[in-house]
Amino acid sequence: MKKMLRVFLMLPVICLSGCWSSIELNKLAIVTAMGIDKTEDGYLVTVQILNPSELAGDARSGRTEVVTFKKSGATIYEAIRGLSTDVPRRIYVAHLREVVFGEEMAREGIGKPLDVLSRHKEIRSDFYMTVAKGSTAYDTLNVQTALEKVPANKVFDALENSEKRWAPTRTVTLDELVSSIVSKGREPMLTGIKVYGDPESGSNVKNAQNISPNSGLRLDYLGVFKRDKLVGWLNKNDSKGVSYITDHVKSTAVNIPCEGDQITVNTTSSKTKIKGKMEKGNPKIDINVTSEGSIGEVECTIDLTKPEKIEELNKRYEKDIKAKIEGSIKTVQEKYQCDIFGFGEEIHRTDPKAWKRLEGNWENEFANLDVNVTVKAKIRNLGTISESFQKEIEE
Structure with missing residues (x-):
């Protein structure tokens, strides 16, 4: 009886301890994709955030399903925190689907960005790493896509589908990329993403509504790395x-x-x-x-x-x-x-x-x-x- 009484008295403590750090969903800005570019003074971080009001229910206002924000900083972590001046909610990265590096950033070295991604306690490792071939990560994440409402989901699913049915592309997770960089007998490789058409028109919501979009995202072929630096591209x-x-x-x-x-x-x-x-x-x-x-x-x-x-x-x-x-x-x-x-x-x-x-x-x-x-x-x-x-x- 005494044991049962002690368990009963502990239940409120157990319940309360499970939600002390909880945050309401309407206070979170859920990031589906992140882009990292190099600047003269540091880094440019771009995030693609879900617009929940356009994804839930039947009522639509005509706004886009995702919103893209960018911020510069001396470090990547500083740039991410600096996004709070534009985004009225807490940046939440646990549901990342894609991280894309600008080609210039990839050629200079992705070791420092990988340190941030590996160290962040909220980031899981089940998203895919890619390189913006011939463009910046910002331009890549600023394109509205057809078929999929969320561009990050389009790239994620296209990578999986292409790897299964086409072969010249590859899905690479954060853990796989880091493992190949530190390995003494294997070098990394990442799939490239190309922006086709007019990148400026790609940010317009009407681009995804056209039967033949003026701009879009297309998977390219494999990029070859030496340690953490992109050194070139392979053909099909x-x-x-x-x-x-x-x-x-x-x-x-x-x-x-x-x-x-x-x-x-x-x-x-x-x-x-x-x-x-x-x-x-x-x-x-x-x-x-x-x-x-x-x-x-x-x-x-x-x-x-x-x-x-x-x-x-x-x-x-x-x-x-x-x-x-x-x-x-x-x-x-x-x-x-x-x-x-x-x-x-x-x-x-x-x-x-x-x-x-x-x-x-x-x-x-x-x-x-x-x-x-x-x-x-x-x-x-x-x-x-x-x-x-x-x-x-x-x-």
Whole structure:
């Protein structure tokens, strides 16, 4: 009985202790995206804040679903606090969906911004990191988007969708980015975001109401980093090659030549295994890729009912994947000399003693690293028809 009485008396204390630091929702400015640019005197921080009155209920005033604010400061933290002079609510960053760095900021180094993001107690690590290719973070976050009311959600969902279905892009969280920066055998990479059309018209709410918007946001390809500094960009094929090497291809389209035209193969599954080894004191990497696909489109008159034709397509399918992988390795080795593939980590796992000797000069070792690529690819499905209509049209 005494124990029950003590528990009963403690209940009010427990309940009160759970809400002593609570803040009402109407006192919070919920940030969905943050942009960081470099200025002469410090940093420019841009935040995209939800406008709850336009998102809840059926009644609309015609205002935008999000509002963008910006503030300069000697430090990023100072700029964030300085936003309180414009925003009548407390800045709340626990629901971030995207952080975008201006390209100039990324080339100078993102180490200091990452310190702020990692240190902030309210920030979770489940948002995605990106770079504004050829523009500022402010211009990127100032664009109204169609289909999605909240531009940050548009970018977040597009990154996930593109990684699953296209392959030249990548979702990277805060923890993944920091881990690759501090790693001795892997360098970071981030997906770029381009503002297309007229950036000034993109901030107008009518831009998202047009059937063909004057401006918008489009995912680009992968940006290559050396430690915390952006050093350059990869094209579509090289970005796909990186995804194959790092085992991030879930599905993608592969065009292969076919009797004067081409066939598109839909890759339905792909698996990559990387093995590092030491031979005669030199590091070597073996890459083995196994892919399967189905016929997605036929633009030639090939007879897909003949096994020898399918086998020929399989070889061309393998050749295309191998060319993308070897092309990306060559580009990164010759142009950037930074190991975004994680080959150094694989050597470290395979032979820790050898890695101790190689670690200090891994940049040069990577640039001359011998990489052997083996690809096995097969077309498993021809689709719902075996012969193309193209043959009938041409006859």
